[in-house]
Structures are given as C-alpha cells and as structure tokens.
Amino acid sequence: LRKNVEDFTGPRERSDLGFVTFDITADILNRKSGLQTFWNKNTLMLFFIFDWNVKQLFLYLSAEYSTKNNALNQVVLWDKIMLRGDNPRLSLKDMKSKYFFFDDGNGLKGNRNITLTLSWNVVPNAGILPLVTGSGHVSVPFPDTYETTKSY
Amino acid sequence: VCGGRRSCWPGSGGTRGRAAMDLFGDLRRMNKRQLYYQVLNFAMIVSSALMIWKGLIVVTGSESPIVVVLSGSMEPAFHRGDLLFLTNFHDDPIRAGEIVVFKVEGRDIPIVHRVIKVHEKGNGNIKFLTKGDNNEVDDRGLYKEGQNWLEKKDVVGRARGFLPYVGMVTIIMNDYPKFKYALLAVMGAYVLLKRES
Numbered sequence: 001l002r003k004n005v006e007d008f009t010g011p012r013e014r015s016d017l018g019f020v021t022f023d024i025t026a027d028i029l030n031r032k033s034g035l036q037t038f039w040n041k042n043t044l045m046l047f048f049i050f051d052w053n054v055k056q057l058f059l060y061l062s063a064e065y066s067t068k069n070n071a072l073n074q075v076v077l078w079d080k081i082m083l084r085g086d087n088p089r090l091s092l093k094d095m096k097s098k099y100f101f102f103d104d105g106n107g108l109k110g111n112r113n114i115t116l117t118l119s120w121n122v123v124p125n126a127g128i129l130p131l132v133t134g135s136g137h138v139s140v141p142f143p144d145t146y147e148t149t150k151s152y
Numbered sequence: 153v154c155g156g157r158r159s160c161w162p163g164s165g166g167t168r169g170r171a172a173m174d175l176f177g178d179l180r181r182m183n184k185r186q187l188y189y190q191v192l193n194f195a196m197i198v199s200s201a202l203m204i205w206k207g208l209i210v211v212t213g214s215e216s217p218i219v220v221v222l223s224g225s226m227e228p229a230f231h232r233g234d235l236l237f238l239t240n241f242h243d244d245p246i247r248a249g250e251i252v253v254f255k256v257e258g259r260d261i262p263i264v265h266r267v268i269k270v271h272e273k274g275n276g277n278i279k280f281l282t283k284g285d286n287n288e289v290d291d292r293g294l295y296k297e298g299q300n301w302l303e304k305k306d307v308v309g310r311a312r313g314f315l316p317y318v319g320m321v322t323i324i325m326n327d328y329p330k331f332k333y334a335l336l337a338v339m340g341a342y343v344l345l346k347r348e349s
Contacts, residue, residue: 056228058266058285062248071274074248079268081228081285102269119249121266123229128313131249 057082058121065114112141214240214309220319225284233320238309251311262308
C-alpha cells in the first residue's frame with residue numbers, strides 16, 4: 001500500500017506551503033495506528049451523534065503544529081457538511097487537502113510534529129452549538145527540504 | 153359627597169347632579185392621573201428590558217450578546233433570520249472550527265463566519281482567518297484594504313447557541329419601516345388605553 005505522500009513547495013510570498021494528501025488505506029511511516037484506524041474510530045462515533053435535535057454536522061480536519069514564529073498554529077485542511085439523513089460513513093481516498101496549507105512564515109520545513117485531528121461542530125435544530133474533537137489524532141512530519149519542481 | 157376634589161373617582165359613591173362641564177373636568181383630571189400612572193408603568197417595563205440587556209452584556213462579555221443572521225453565507229447551518237447567542241470571554245482562546253461574529257474595521261455590520269486558520273504567538277497575540285461555510289473563498293475580500301488577518305479586538309463574540317427563525321421579526325422591521333411604525337403605534341395605544349382594574 002502506498003505511503004502518505006508529503007511534500008511541499010515554497011516559499012511563496014515568503015511562507016511555507018505544505019501539501020498533504022491523505023489516503024485511508026495508508027500507514028503513516030511505521031506508525032502502528034495509521035490513518036485507517038483514525039477514520040474508522042471517528043465514523044463510529046458519528047453514527048451515534050445524529051439525534052432528533054441534530055440538524056447537521058460540520059466536520060473538519062485541522063492540522064495543529066507549532067513553529068518558531070508562532071507557538072500555536074491551526075489550519076483547517078478539509079471540511080464537509082453532513083446533514084442528518086446523509087450516510088455517516090466517511091470513506092475518502094486520496095483526498096487532497098481542500099484548502100491551501102500555508103504557514104505564517106517558514107515553519108513547515110523540517111517540522112516533525114504536525115498533528116491532524118478530526119473535529120465537528122454539531123448544529124442543532126435549536127440550542128447549544130458544541131464543538132467536539134474526535135478521538136485520536138495522526139502525527140505527520142514534514143521533510144527537511146523543499147521540492148523545487150512539482151507537476152500536477 | 154364629591155366637591156370636585158381630585159381624590160374623588162366616579163362610581164365611588166356620593167355623586168350628585170352636576171353640570172356637564174364639571175363632570176367632563178373631573179373625567180379629564182382622572183384621566184391625567186391614570187395617564188401618568190400608565191406612562192410610569194411603561195417606563196418601568198422599558199427600564200427592566202434595558203437592564204436585562206445590559207446584564208446580558210456583562211455576563212457574556214460581548215457587546216452584542218444576541219445577533220440576527222443577515223446573510224446566507226453560513227447555510228445550511230444558519231439561515232437569514234436565525235438568532236445567535238454569543239459569548240466573548242477574555243480568556244477563551246480562538247480556535248479553528250469555531251463560529252465567530254466579527255466586525256471589520258470601519259464597518260458596522262457584524263459578520264458570522266467560521267475560523268479556518270489560527271496563528272498564535274506565545275504572548276497571546278493571535279491572528280486568524282475566517283470563511284463562510286457556504287462561500288467558496290475565505291473572507292480576505294471582506295476585510296479592510298490590505299488586511300489579511302483578523303485579531304481578537306475584531307471579535308464581537310463566539311456563537312454558543314442558536315434559535316431558528318426568531319430573528320425574522322427584526323429583519324422585517326428593518327426592511328419594512330411602515331411595519332415598525334405600525335407596531336410602535338399599536339404598542340403605544342395599548343399602553344395609554346389599558347386600564348388597571
């Protein structure tokens with residue numbers, strides 16, 4: 001099975017740009033709990049969340065990391081709106097991140113610890129709007145060098 | 153026996169035949185007192201409402217703890233006319249995925265969108281980017297000329313609770329001022345004409 005491919009080109013406008021593609025059949029660089037278990041654990045939870053007062057879930061995958069410039073950075077890579085009645089199974093293969101993963105500065109190069117977590121915002125028919133973080137997370141390191149050319 | 157004294161209400165007994173002018177005068181005096189009473193009652197209601205609103209501002213820490221959604225940029229979660237309840241506690245960090253209500257510098261209208269990027273320095277200095285769920289692109293086009301990030305000072309509050317449709321009344325009053333005046337006239341008439349038993 002393929003590895004998770006991380007590479008990044010940059011800097012554009014003096015900021016690091018990271019590219020992450022995630023594939024649920026991958027194992028992340030020798031980690032025992034790969035992306036597969038991560039997604040599965042969370043889709044199981046999603047089955048139980050939809051009750052009569054849940055209008056929709058706003059799911060998002062965010063990358064959290066710290067750099068020299070900033071103690072805490074959070075970037076939403078991907079999001080999805082899941083309405084009550086939609087199939088709660090998330091089966092996403094080889095998803096490119098939906099949004100550009102720009103850093104504020106050059107903090108992605110050689111950054112060993114980018115944590116990807118899946119969270120969701122429960123939107124009720126009426127009432128409180130909770131923000132829930134899914135269980136588990138995946139750590140992704142970025143390489144030490146830039147890619148100079150990239151073809152898409 | 154009522155000698156035209158102010159404290160004499162009609163129907164309290166002791167009436168005698170009077171000229172129509174006297175009766176009318178008496179009625180007018182009685183009405184004026186009742187009127188003052190009604191106005192005071194009304195003023196109390198308005199003051200209580202204002203106090204509750206100010207109290208909410210203090211408790212939530214937000215300058216506008218209840219807002220009405222004006223656009224469809226957060227659909228299908230929020231539609232035009234929905235009501236949002238906000239808090240703005242100073243120690244609450246701004247995190248990706250949260251729904252914030254913010255004001256762009258120089259503009260009056262608050263915007264309700266979601267935080268998609270956060271960069272926070274160790275000293276608590278934070279800058280973030282927002283985007284409406286229903287929009288294709290992030291909000292940089294909405295910010296001030298040359299502004300790329302929002303800061304904590306731009307935040308009016310974070311959306312914590314939500315009620316659908318209730319805010320439509322405010323939108324209707326805004327779009328159809330005649331409706332607003334009619335409503336005010338009805339309320340005014342009710343206050344002035346209502347009789348306490």
